[in-house]
Each structure stands twice: as structure tokens, then as C-alpha cells.
Amino acid sequence: MIELYTAPTPNGRKVSIALEEFGVAYSVKAVDLQKNEQFEPDFLEMSPNNKIPVIFDSDRGSALAESGAILIYLAEKYGAFWGEDRLETIQWLMWQMGGLGPMLGQVHYFSRYNSGKSVYAEERFKNEALRLYKVLEGVLSVREFLSHSYSIADMAVWPWISRFEWQGIDLNEFPNILLWYMKISERPAVVRGYDQPFFVNKIPLP
Ligand SMILES: N[C@@H](CCC(=O)N[C@@H](CS)C(=O)NCC(=O)O)C(=O)O
CATH class of the missing domain: 1.20.1050.10 (Glutathione S-transferase Yfyf (Class Pi); Chain A, domain 2)
Known part of the structure; x- marks a missing residue:
């Protein structure tokens, strides 16, 4: 199971769209950026740069931040959406x-x-x-x-x-x-x- 910590922004939507495209089971936790929840200690442990999106994949047992890294992770894990090259x-x-x-x-x-x-x-x-x-x-x-x-x-x-x-x-x-x-x-x-x-x-x- 993958937990996605996100907000309704372009960087957040990249990952929710990808999770939907890959057909992965995931749960979503909204991070309220207006309330500075991205600076909460628990969140900073997963995302040291205090930004959404972050995923926690229980298969991996650790968090992964940076939307580009998350997209590469998903494409590698599920072996899809690599384009032609x-x-x-x-x-x-x-x-x-x-x-x-x-x-x-x-x-x-x-x-x-x-x-x-x-x-x-x-x-x-x-x-x-x-x-x-x-x-x-x-x-x-x-x-x-x-x-x-x-x-x-x-x-x-x-x-x-x-x-x-x-x-x-x-x-x-x-x-x-x-x-x-x-x-x-x-x-x-x-x-x-x-x-x-x-x-x-x-x-x-x-
Ligand atoms: N390079 C990061 C950028 C992420 C990013 O800028 N996230 C924004 C929302 S779109 C954020 O969390 N901002 C909160 C803040 O800067 O305090 C990624 O692609 O994941």
C-alpha cells in the first residue's frame, strides 16, 4: 500500500495522476500548506525539504519525496509508462x-x-x-x-x-x-x- 501526502497543486497532481495511471492502491493524506503543515516534525522526517508530494510505500519501508523521483520510482516498480526511450x-x-x-x-x-x-x-x-x-x-x-x-x-x-x-x-x-x-x-x-x-x-x- 502506498500513502500519498499531497495538496491540490501541479507537483502534487503529478503523483496522484501517476498512481491512478499505474492502477496502484493508495491512500491520500492532505497536507494543508496554508496551515504550514509541511513544517511539522513528522512531515519533515519524510520530506526534509518541507514540500509535498511525498509517498510512503510499505513495500519499501521508507518515504520518498520529490515528484520526479517518485515518478521514476513508480515507473521502475511497475515497469510501465517509460515512453519509447x-x-x-x-x-x-x-x-x-x-x-x-x-x-x-x-x-x-x-x-x-x-x-x-x-x-x-x-x-x-x-x-x-x-x-x-x-x-x-x-x-x-x-x-x-x-x-x-x-x-x-x-x-x-x-x-x-x-x-x-x-x-x-x-x-x-x-x-x-x-x-x-x-x-x-x-x-x-x-x-x-x-x-x-x-x-x-x-x-x-x-
Ligand atoms: N521539486 C519539488 C517541488 C515541490 C513543491 O514545490 N511543492 C510545493 C507545492 S507545489 C510545496 O510543498 N510548497 C510548500 C512550501 O514551499 O512551504 C517536487 O517536484 O516535488
């Missing part, structure tokens, strides 16, 4: 972890939550977001999924794109991302995983 899948997963997620996170921070406080930061991160959307549009114009077939890399990227409204992005300007986004949005496992640890809103559609 394992290293290419890891390449796009790292692109999400090191680039897309952190940059879009800054767009959320400056443009959505602190608009007007730093025009420079808003412009910088919006421009970087647009550059990354163009990179994604480019790869999806020559293949259906990031590693040709649906993989953990798509599961990592999709929840960040699902916040396109927060990022001021018009998905209609990126027709290949739009196609990919809609296809993934229709997957029953994605719909179920999106609603963890509880329902917040329906999957945003352009």
Missing part, C-alpha cells in the same frame, strides 16, 4: 523539474499572487514561460507525446500546463500543445488524479 523520457522529466515547473511557479508567484510588485520579475518569468511553451510546442509538433508514447514525462508536464490561465497563456496559440493537453485531459486516470487530495475545480479547458 527511457532516457528521453528522463530528459523531458528533468526539463519539467528543472525548467518548466520552477519558471511557471515564479509566474504564479509574481503575476498571479503579487501582481504589480515587480514588473521586472513578472516580465522575466512570463518571457521564460513563453520560451518554454514554444519548446513544448516544437516537440509536440513532431510527435504525439514527449517520448512518442504517453509516459511519466507527460504526467509531469501536463499539471503545469493545466494552470495555463494563471500563466496568462492562450492555449489556442499553441495548437500542438492544445491537442496533447485535450487528449490527456480526457484520460479517466487523469480526471481522478486531478481531484486529489480533494476536488477544487474541474480540469480547465480553453
Whole structure:
């Protein structure tokens, strides 16, 4: 049995979507970030960097944090969703972890939550977001999924794109991302995983 400690954010949803896709039995514990539950000593023992998501797999007997590491763990354990080329899948997963997620996170921070406080930061991160959307549009114009077939890399990227409204992005300007986004949005496992640890809103559609 796997316990998932999470919150309704892109990083959390990556893992709940993956658990649904792998068809794994899991239980969910909501971590209230507004109440700073991520700094509670019990949680810090599992996640030293005080962030969700974390899983505790009784088969492994220990906790695992960092969404990218968790996705790799699940793909290795269940031998699925590796796309057509394992290293290419890891390449796009790292692109999400090191680039897309952190940059879009800054767009959320400056443009959505602190608009007007730093025009420079808003412009910088919006421009970087647009550059990354163009990179994604480019790869999806020559293949259906990031590693040709649906993989953990798509599961990592999709929840960040699902916040396109927060990022001021018009998905209609990126027709290949739009196609990919809609296809993934229709997957029953994605719909179920999106609603963890509880329902917040329906999957945003352009
Ligand atoms: N690199 C980490 C990032 C996780 C992360 O940023 N989690 C956020 C929510 S999306 C969090 O727990 N924030 C709480 C805090 O920073 O105090 C991962 O991919 O798992």
C-alpha cells in the first residue's frame, strides 16, 4: 500500500495522476500548506525539504519525496509508462523539474499572487514561460507525446500546463500543445488524479 501526502497543486497532481495511471492502491493524506503543515516534525522526517508530494510505500519501508523521483520510482516498480526511450523520457522529466515547473511557479508567484510588485520579475518569468511553451510546442509538433508514447514525462508536464490561465497563456496559440493537453485531459486516470487530495475545480479547458 502506498500513502500519498499531497495538496491540490501541479507537483502534487503529478503523483496522484501517476498512481491512478499505474492502477496502484493508495491512500491520500492532505497536507494543508496554508496551515504550514509541511513544517511539522513528522512531515519533515519524510520530506526534509518541507514540500509535498511525498509517498510512503510499505513495500519499501521508507518515504520518498520529490515528484520526479517518485515518478521514476513508480515507473521502475511497475515497469510501465517509460515512453519509447527511457532516457528521453528522463530528459523531458528533468526539463519539467528543472525548467518548466520552477519558471511557471515564479509566474504564479509574481503575476498571479503579487501582481504589480515587480514588473521586472513578472516580465522575466512570463518571457521564460513563453520560451518554454514554444519548446513544448516544437516537440509536440513532431510527435504525439514527449517520448512518442504517453509516459511519466507527460504526467509531469501536463499539471503545469493545466494552470495555463494563471500563466496568462492562450492555449489556442499553441495548437500542438492544445491537442496533447485535450487528449490527456480526457484520460479517466487523469480526471481522478486531478481531484486529489480533494476536488477544487474541474480540469480547465480553453
Ligand atoms: N521539486 C519539488 C517541488 C515541490 C513543491 O514545490 N511543492 C510545493 C507545492 S507545489 C510545496 O510543498 N510548497 C510548500 C512550501 O514551499 O512551504 C517536487 O517536484 O516535488
